[in-house]
Amino acid sequence: MSAIRHQWEKEEAQHNLLREEWRLEKREHDAMEETWKLQKEWNDKDVARRIREELGRQERVKQEWAQEYARHIHEVEEYEKAVARRIQKEEERQEWMQEEWTQELQKHRREYEEMERHENERRKKAQRKWQRSVENHNRIEEERRKREEEERQKLSLFWSGIEAHKCTTYATREYTARLMNLPTTWEHRVEACKATPLEVHGISYFPKSCEDKVGDVD
Numbered sequence: 207m208s209a210i211r212h213q214w215e216k217e218e219a220q221h222n223l224l225r226e227e228w229r230l231e232k233r234e235h236d237a238m239e240e241t242w243k244l245q246k247e248w249n250d251k252d253v254a255r256r257i258r259e260e261l262g263r264q265e266r267v268k269q270e271w272a273q274e275y276a277r278h279i280h281e282v283e284e285y286e287k288a289v290a291r292r293i294q295k296e297e298e299r300q301e302w303m304q305e306e307w308t309q310e311l312q313k314h315r316r317e318y319e320e321m322e323r324h325e326n327e328r329r330k331k332a333q334r335k336w337q338r339s340v341e342n343h344n345r346i347e348e349e350r351r352k353r354e355e356e357e358r359q360k361l362s363l364f365w366s367g368i369e370a371h372k373c374t375t376y377a378t379r380e381y382t383a384r385l386m387n388l389p390t391t392w393e394h395r396v397e398a399c400k401a402t403p404l405e406v407h408g409i410s411y412f413p414k415s416c417e418d419k420v421g422d423v424d
Contacts, residue, residue: 217325221318228314235307242300246293253289257282363387365404381406 260282365383373379385399392398399416 214329221321221325224318228311228318232311239300239304242296246296249289249293253286257286363398363402365402368404368406 260278364386366386368381368383371380371382381404383404385402388395388398395418396416399418400413403410403412405411
């Protein structure tokens with residue numbers, strides 16, 4: 207049982223480590239996504255600022271530099287288009303990465319659930335096996351006790367030489383006796399002694415202690 211418990215604890219530690227790794231991966235992904243958002247906001251602000259500066263400069267010189275103004279307007283429009291394309295590509299890339307991350311997370315979740323299912327099945331099997339072992343042990347022990355009781359009854363055991371001794375406590379006296387008809391070759395001699403009641407003054411008591419003297423059990 208100690209080995210099984212140790213194995214469970216080891217596998218549980220591995221499961222906890224895997225959960226921690228998944229949690230760290232999610233935290234890293236969230237931090238990366240936040241960085242992308244901040245970068246996008248900064249780019250948008252920077253583009254807007256540059257456009258305002260460019261438009262302001264063109265407004266100041268539009269009378270004198272009409273053709274230059276038109277050329278700059280065209281450049282700004284192209285630049286905005288390029289920025290918009292980059293933003294769109296970045297958003298598409300982020301959406302793709304989000305989808306990839308979601309699929310990876312679902313994959314990890316399925317693997318973890320499958321691993322949990324196998325682990326629960328293994329634990330249930332181990333528990334059933336342990337329960338069967340306990341039941342088998344109890345059954346064997348009960349059968350042994352029954353056999354010993356049957357053997358003891360067949361021997362027709364009885365107590366002889368009952369002697370009273372000094373009182374051990376108030377209203378409590380110590381008695382000794384010898385158990386008869388107990389074979390010297392029987393291996394359960396002490397157990398038979400403890401299981402055979404002794405009647406004193408009309409009341410049956412089971413021996414408090416037994417001593418095997420190779421033929422005499424007191």
